[in-house]
Amino acid sequence: MEHYINNLLFTYFPHIAMAVFWFGLITRLVKTNKTVQAQSTQFLADRKIRIGSNLFHVGIIMVFFGHFTGLFTPETVYHMVISTETKRIIAITLGSVFGTMTFVGMIILITRRLKDDRIRINSTFQDYFLLFLLLIEVGLGLASISTTATASVEHYASLGVWAQKVITFQPDAGAVIAGHNLIYKLHIVVGLFIFIIFPYTKLMHMLTIPIAYFFRSGYQLVRKGLHWK
Amino acid sequence: MVFHLDKCIGCHTCSIACKNIWTDRKGAEYMWWNNVETKPGTGYPNKWENQEIYKGGWEKNKKSVSLKGTGKSKGLGNIFHNPYLPKIDDYYEPFTYRYANLTNSPEGDDQPTARPVSQITGKNMDIKMGPNWDDDLSGSHDFAQQDINLESLSQAEKEAMFQLEQMAFFYLPRICNHCLNPACVAACPSGAIYKRGEDGIVLINQEKCRAWRMCVTACPYKKAYFNWNTGKSEKCILCYPRLEAGHAPACMHSCVGRIRYLGVILYDADKIEEVAGSSEANLIDRQKEMLLDPFDEEVIKQARKNGIADSTIEAAQKSPVYKWVKEWNMALPLHAEYRTLPMLFYVPPLLPVMASLSNQDNQQQEKIHEKGKQWNVEWIYDTSTDDLWSSIRQVRFPVKYLASLFGAGDERKITQIIEKLMAVRIYRRWKTVGDITETKADKTLEKAGLTRELADNIYRLTTLAPFEERFVIPPAHREEAVEMMKDTGVHKGSVGFKI
Numbered sequence: 001m002e003h004y005i006n007n008l009l010f011t012y013f014p015h016i017a018m019a020v021f022w023f024g025l026i027t028r029l030v031k032t033n034k035t036v037q038a039q040s041t042q043f044l045a046d047r048k049i050r051i052g053s054n055l056f057h058v059g060i061i062m063v064f065f066g067h068f069t070g071l072f073t074p075e076t077v078y079h080m081v082i083s084t085e086t087k088r089i090i091a092i093t094l095g096s097v098f099g100t101m102t103f104v105g106m107i108i109l110i111t112r113r114l115k116d117d118r119i120r121i122n123s124t125f126q127d128y129f130l131l132f133l134l135l136i137e138v139g140l141g142l143a144s145i146s147t148t149a150t151a152s153v154e155h156y157a158s159l160g161v162w163a164q165k166v167i168t169f170q171p172d173a174g175a176v177i178a179g180h181n182l183i184y185k186l187h188i189v190v191g192l193f194i195f196i197i198f199p200y201t202k203l204m205h206m207l208t209i210p211i212a213y214f215f216r217s218g219y220q221l222v223r224k225g226l227h228w229k
Numbered sequence: 230m231v232f233h234l235d236k237c238i239g240c241h242t243c244s245i246a247c248k249n250i251w252t253d254r255k256g257a258e259y260m261w262w263n264n265v266e267t268k269p270g271t272g273y274p275n276k277w278e279n280q281e282i283y284k285g286g287w288e289k290n291k292k293s294v295s296l297k298g299t300g301k302s303k304g305l306g307n308i309f310h311n312p313y314l315p316k317i318d319d320y321y322e323p324f325t326y327r328y329a330n331l332t333n334s335p336e337g338d339d340q341p342t343a344r345p346v347s348q349i350t351g352k353n354m355d356i357k358m359g360p361n362w363d364d365d366l367s368g369s370h371d372f373a374q375q376d377i378n379l380e381s382l383s384q385a386e387k388e389a390m391f392q393l394e395q396m397a398f399f400y401l402p403r404i405c406n407h408c409l410n411p412a413c414v415a416a417c418p419s420g421a422i423y424k425r426g427e428d429g430i431v432l433i434n435q436e437k438c439r440a441w442r443m444c445v446t447a448c449p450y451k452k453a454y455f456n457w458n459t460g461k462s463e464k465c466i467l468c469y470p471r472l473e474a475g476h477a478p479a480c481m482h483s484c485v486g487r488i489r490y491l492g493v494i495l496y497d498a499d500k501i502e503e504v505a506g507s508s509e510a511n512l513i514d515r516q517k518e519m520l521l522d523p524f525d526e527e528v529i530k531q532a533r534k535n536g537i538a539d540s541t542i543e544a545a546q547k548s549p550v551y552k553w554v555k556e557w558n559m560a561l562p563l564h565a566e567y568r569t570l571p572m573l574f575y576v577p578p579l580l581p582v583m584a585s586l587s588n589q590d591n592q593q594q595e596k597i598h599e600k601g602k603q604w605n606v607e608w609i610y611d612t613s614t615d616d617l618w619s620s621i622r623q624v625r626f627p628v629k630y631l632a633s634l635f636g637a638g639d640e641r642k643i644t645q646i647i648e649k650l651m652a653v654r655i656y657r658r659w660k661t662v663g664d665i666t667e668t669k670a671d672k673t674l675e676k677a678g679l680t681r682e683l684a685d686n687i688y689r690l691t692t693l694a695p696f697e698e699r700f701v702i703p704p705a706h707r708e709e710a711v712e713m714m715k716d717t718g719v720h721k722g723s724v725g726f727k728i
């Protein structure tokens with residue numbers, strides 16, 4: 001039974017999550033593109049948001065890229081530059097710094113949302129749900145740092161092996177982390193859950209980063225012609 | 230667009246017309262795409278003209294101009310929080326009243342009241358601010374005296390201005406200027422804001438807006454607004470659905486003082502970047518140079534080549550805007566120094582200038598006739614005094630003040646127009662009242678650089694012009710506008726009884 005659950009959650013569930021993620025992402029972008037954005041509450045209440053929002057956003061973006069490179073760089077590749085031991089030290093340091101930034105930022109943002117009448121009254125269920133979900137996920141991530149630091153290096157390295165097995169469709173992916181601490185497992189399951197709901201929430205606003213803007217002319221080009229004023 | 234400020238009576242009809250049609254929705258209650266403010270005053274949103282706070286508009290750089298507070302690198306640094314964004318409290322917290330209390334409350338000893346409630350939280354609130362809170366100089370300590378345009382005045386001048394007997398003010402109705410070099414467009418990271426090729430209206434595509442709010446910061450006139458409910462920015466759309474149907478925008482149509490004019494202007498779009506970057510002293514003149522003479526054969530030829538319809542060229546020739554701005558040189562843009570090349574021009578008001586005359590020169594007081602002595606106020610507008618010309622030039626306020634608003638600081642720009650306005654008055658007084666001699670009337674016209682014919686035309690457009698002379702709206706030619714964006718062949722057979 002345990003084997004069955006482990007296999008379901010860590011071999012198959014990632015694929016289910018990714019399928020839902022990509023399906024949702026594409027349909028949302030095509031069908032209701034107009035809604036792809038996050039609200040901004042700065043206009044209603046400006047206190048604390050500069051520090052809170054910047055801490056949270058910078059923190060979580062760095063954490064995201066950290067996970068991405070950390071999990072998906074194959075051992076053979078990073079061994080050309082660093083040892084697994086060094087990689088772990090980097091991961092723990094950056095993870096603690098940016099994870100804490102994110103966590104603190106979120107606490108500021110959550111208290112602000114709850115305390116300010118204008119924002120609280122105009123908040124939706126989704127706003128709270130996402131905030132607490134992300135808070136739990138970041139909390140789990142931070143809590144797992146001590147395990148990462150104290151367990152063996154192989155233990156740490158196998159997390160990357162698991163991730164790489166998942167994306168290369170290896171049926172034994174789940175087995176790699178079967179013996180890992182519960183805290184990792186919770187972190188992974190909640191993380192995958194976030195991927196599933198991602199396309200259906202305001203988290204989609206990540207995709208609106210204005211890349212084209214930086215290649216656009218700095219002025220506005222007006223078609224030659226006539227204008228009534 | 231031209232607004233003739235001497236005619237504005239500050240009735241706010243224009244604002245209400247706009248509000249009823251466009252911004253009477255959740256999240257938009259606080260927006261007044263058209264607002265009327267009392268000047269001197271800090272306006273709406275509070276202190277919008279102070280770009281040290283809001284960082285709106287463009288600033289000159291070596292090559293041409295760059296955005297002051299937004300744009301590529303500056304905007305990116307503030308992407309998670311924009312420190313220059315005005316807050317709802319800088320406008321005002323929108324409110325309504327519990328009207329139902331008046332009819333529903335149980336019988337009792339007290340009169341039922343309709344308490345104000347916030348339209349953001351739905352809770353009871355005390356009203357502390359409104360869109361025209363400083364109307365007619367109310368609360369001048371907090372508002373009028375904080376006006377940034379007063380900075381050019383000396384302390385004594387400022388004090389004189391706010392003595393009760395001498396106070397002068399006027400109204401400044403404002404809408405989006407539909408600028409030639411719009412800062413809002415350049416600042417939008419999503420590319421949601423664009424200027425329509427066919428008529429120059431600046432619009433925000435609601436499908437593409439992603440709540441960056443950079444336009445709100447970038448527009449130095451604070452005429453792009455953030456809808457806190459939908460998370461999209463909105464702005465004046467110059468009632469384009471009405472324009473396309475040949476109607477004047479609602480604010481213009483409803484204007485009680487008939488101060489508003491709308492017409493076609495042909496301009497040279499290639500010069501925009503260069504003109505926007507010219508020196509402050511030249512900005513207004515260079516902008517005017519860009520506006521082309523619709524009677525010039527060359528211009529007509531080029532316009533036709535660019536696919537402009539004859540009906541539109543004809544409308545440009547009849548344009549009241551062209552007359553005020555170019556032919557008569559009597560209208561100026563508001564705060565040209567923001568470098569957005571605004572296309573709303575104002576005829577500066579004569580009355581506050583005249584109103585402050587009597588206090589300038591005591592010698593004048595001696596000369597006035599008996600009646601004037603008793604009723605000083607009548608003397609103020611008495612055009613029969615001989616020294617009028619020199620005194621207009623002597624008036625420090627409000628010419629200096631007006632120059633800060635409409636002349637990019639250049640007082641001569643204002644006095645030239647004031648003299649013209651005055652000359653037309655004197656000329657008309659000779660014609661209708663007759664207490665001024667014909668020679669004097671002609672002399673003043675000549676001094677102001679006008680002829681009788683011109684004065685007649687100015688008089689006519691100021692006072693008598695009917696609808697179709699104030700608003701010269703050409704056929705919309707939607708077919709061409711659509712072709713600019715789409716290949717119409719694609720849509721053949723795609724509508725109708727298709728199931």
Ligand code: SF4
Pocket residue numbers: 404405406407408411412413414431447448449450451452453464569
């Ligand atoms: S006045 Fe209108 S067109 Fe000009 S910058 Fe502001 S919003 Fe844009």
Ligand code: SF4
Pocket residue numbers: 236237238239240241242243244265400402483484485486487488
């Ligand atoms: S309706 Fe006309 S006269 Fe009345 S406030 Fe508006 S611009 Fe002025």
